[in-house]
Amino acid sequence: MLKYTLRVEGMMCGMCEAHINDAIRNHFQVKKVSSSHVKSECVILCENELNEGKIKKVISDTGYTLTDISKSNYEKKGLFSRFKK
Numbered sequence: 001m002l003k004y005t006l007r008v009e010g011m012m013c014g015m016c017e018a019h020i021n022d023a024i025r026n027h028f029q030v031k032k033v034s035s036s037h038v039k040s041e042c043v044i045l046c047e048n049e050l051n052e053g054k055i056k057k058v059i060s061d062t063g064y065t066l067t068d069i070s071k072s073n074y075e076k077k078g079l080f081s082r083f084k085k
Contacts, residue, residue, distance in 0.1 A: 001031065001045060001046070001047060001073070001074045001075070001076070002045070002046055002047070002048075002049065002050075002071060002072070002073065002074060003043065003044070003045055003071070003072050003073070003074035004043070004044040004046070004050060004055070004069060004070070004071050005041055005042075005043055005044075005069075005070045005071075005072075006041060006042040006043075006044070006055065006059070006066055006068070006069055007040060007041055007066070007067040007068035007069075008020060008035070008040055008041060008042050008059060008064050008065065008066055008067070009040060009064065009065040009066075009067055010063065010064040010065055011035065011036075011037035011040060011064060012037055013037060014037070016035075016037055016064070017034075017035035017036065017037055018035075019062055020033075020035045020042050020059065020062060020064065021033045021034065021035055021042075023058050023059070023061070023062045024042070024044060024055075024058065027054065027058045028044070028046065028050055028054075028055075028058075029046065029047070029048065030044050030045065030046045031045045031046055031047065032044070032045040033045070045074055049071075052069050055069065056069075
């Protein structure tokens with residue numbers, strides 16, 4: 001699984017977060033998306049790689065500014081994950 005962390009400028013409240021989350025869900029196949037106006041970031045968890053150019057367009061179409069995208073591998077850590085081999 002992949003984790004994308006987006007730096008998004010312009011979010012001011014919870015409705016802004018919801019607006020970003022809905023836009024991402026409507027344009028991409030994602031497992032989870034969460035945004036924080038306090039941290040000015042949006043975190044996306046997905047199975048497949050996302051088109052970074054399309055992410056930038058989707059964010060700018062909602063009226064916010066995408067300043068940075070970082071991608072990393074993500075492994076879910078659960079209660080019993082330490083027992084898996």
